[in-house]
Amino acid sequence: MTQPRTLLSGGILVDGSKPHILVDSSGTIVAMSERREDVVSDNLTVVELEGRLLLPSLVEPHAHLDKSLTADVVPNPKGDLMGAIVGWREAESSGVIAHDEMVQRISRSLEMLLKSGVTLVRSHVNVGGPVSTRYLVAAIEAAQRYRDRMDIEFVALTYMPMSGEGSDLNLIALNEAIELGVEVIGGCPHLEPDSDACVSIAFELAERHGRKVDLHVDETLDPTALTINDVIRYSRGSQISTTASHCVSLGMLPSEQIKPLAAAIAEADISIVALPQTNLFLQGRDDPVATPRGLTAIHALRAAGVNLVAGADNAQDPFNFVGRNDPFETAALMVMAGHMLPVDAFSTISSNARAAISAPTVNIAVGEPADLLAVRATTIRQAIAEAPADRVVLKGGRVVATTSVMSELPALIP
């Protein structure tokens, strides 16, 4: 008996072609043809995509699931970074943040991402300090519920300091996080007393345990904050998958300074994640006139060949009050605030994001995984602009989420 296979019909690719797509039981595309009779076989499950635009599924490469959806219970009246940090600490010590509610919140965020078309998520989770690995345990518990629908990996966002006095408990928690299976080592070198030591520890642990590195780097408008140089030094020549998130200060550098730095980042094979939502929200509050956007040096990095990625960062928490857990929202900001073409912005939430995470490619072609999004649009530009809720999400050829919308303009009684 033949293995059960899935036939995806009625989807339209960005080049206008309308292939019928056959997916085998392992979730791989094994045949594509505009002639249905070329790809039909026995024992098929048919998924009708009804003229939707068929794209690779979306990626959220930088979430903070432990904090997400807390905006209404963790106040930040001023709306600035310090207010968010203080609000979060007070919520932690008052018991507002608890295991069960965190599992529920993370589950809700993951469902929002899934319905948006995301089948691959990387989320930072606070590790160390007063919470040790408690948030990570809650995040893993929530992620377990969705393991057959999406791939989820966690970054241990290690509390400061990671070296010197006061670092003991943070490092113990980080090592516990590695034992719990966290895939990526994280931290914030520009906030550490010793940036070099922080980056060194991250790479040393990644090397020893076969993990990746994703650091919050230079999340400030101060152009002299360039701990990215430490990351370059350790990444260069290493085989460790390395990502530097935010890199806001790079966007403040003059052309003659950013050009060689961008070349060095490319040479060191570091992916850079722009995070327009939170950075537009938090950065530049001290500059009421001609407010800087707080985005990294998008165009200089791309020109140098750096793998540029975009993520949402915070979603509806004290660090960013809004956010729909929809990468099309991020891509729209990369178009509007980052001045990218829609098709390039799309790559920052799809192929480039997969490369940063070291995940397999998803091209809609024979031999590739059928991790796909069918959305009610005709072009990538329209999908980003309208972000239609009407979506069908597939993981390995199986439908893992659908959203349909019914609206009408009823006849008016004159």
Ligand SMILES: [Zn+2]
């Ligand atoms: Zn972040």
